Amino acid sequence: MIIDAHCHVWPDHIAAKVLAGRPAGLDPVHDGTLDGLRRTMDAAGIDMAMCLGVANLARTVDRTNEFIGSVDRSRFIPFGTVHPGLSIEENLASLKRHGIRGVKLHPLFQELSLGDPAVVELLHALAEEGIVVITHAGAGGDEASNERGHPRHLRALADGVPNLTLIACHYGGYHRLDTAEELVVGSRVVLETSWPPRLADLDPDRLRRIVAAHGADRMVFGSDWPMADPAAEIAAVRALGLTRQEEDAILGGTLARLLGIVEAD
Incomplete structure (x- = not known):
């Protein structure tokens, strides 16, 4: 089983507008829609994908979760959004209302710090609910x-919120891999492999280490994606x-275990 842990999706009428802005200074290679993701998965032999929703503003949290919560769960795994501008109770209520058991944080787009005490408090609450977090x-x-x-x-979250399942994108340090190797590699943080625009840009010997x-x-x-x-x-x-x-573990086995996904016979 192959599972992609990192796929950004938007409603059809929004995707083109978002991608035209070149998020994080990158040029998209696909269209950002659910249908586009399904076609990409089929072509690449991907069984399931985590669909990530990110609300840049507190007022769009529930709208984003409504969209993410509506995905086809036979192929897509909804990972919704929270925002420190809402109370913990409001964030949790939105996730529960839309049946979402995973959350994506984005320090860049949401302008939140992973070291902010309010964010740490929110992560404690998510961990208590068994909600997996990818950031x-x-x-x-x-x-x-x-x-x-x-x-x-x-590293502080891994040590300070021990019951949190935390997945860190880009090996824990996009363009800060030296620091990530020093502080995160070997910790209990789960590392995700993306390195846009191409993983092949990284030294394969380093990745093996x-x-x-x-x-x-x-x-x-x-x-x-x-x-x-x-x-x-x-x-x-x-x-x-x-x-x-x-x-096999990296391409799907680890994530299936973390999310409780059972491969069909």
């Missing part, structure tokens, strides 16, 4: 956004020459 981690283009997603915040140091049982495949092509990213993982057990 952007690493650089964001300027000093303020770099700080909001700094790898040291991931990260897998050996962190463990494939705490790593998950993600493409960062629609900013990267999942088929090429899967090929890059397979080109690392990992053991079959490690490759």
Whole structure:
């Protein structure tokens, strides 16, 4: 089973407008719609994908969760949104209302810091509810956004919120891989493999060392669709020459275990 942990989707009438703005300075390679994601998955041999919704503003949290909660759950796994501008109770109520058991945080687009006490308090509440959290981690283009997603915040969350299942995108440090290797690799944080626009841009020897140091049982495949092509990213993982057990774990086994997904016979 192959599961993509990192797919951004928007309603059809919004996707083109969002992508025209080149999020995070990247050029999209797909259209950002649910139908587009399904076609991409079919072409790449992906069984399931986490659909990530991000509300940049507190007032759009419930609207975003309504859309994400409506996805076809036979192929898509809804990961909704929260915002520190709402109370913990309001955030939890929105997730429950739309049947969502996972959350995406984005320090860049939401302008929230993973070290903000209000965010940490919210993550404690999510952990108590058994809600899995995936977050952007690493650089964001300027000093303020770099700080909001700094790898040291991931390590502090791993140590300070021990019952939280935390998935860190981009090996825990987009364009801050040295720092992520120092602070996050080897911790209890689950590392996700995306490195847009191409995972192949990273040194494969370095990636093999990260897998050996962190463990494939705490790593998950993600493409960062629609900013990267999942088929090429899967090929890059397979080109690392990992053991079959490690490759299977990263491409789907680890995430299936974390999310309680049972592969159909």
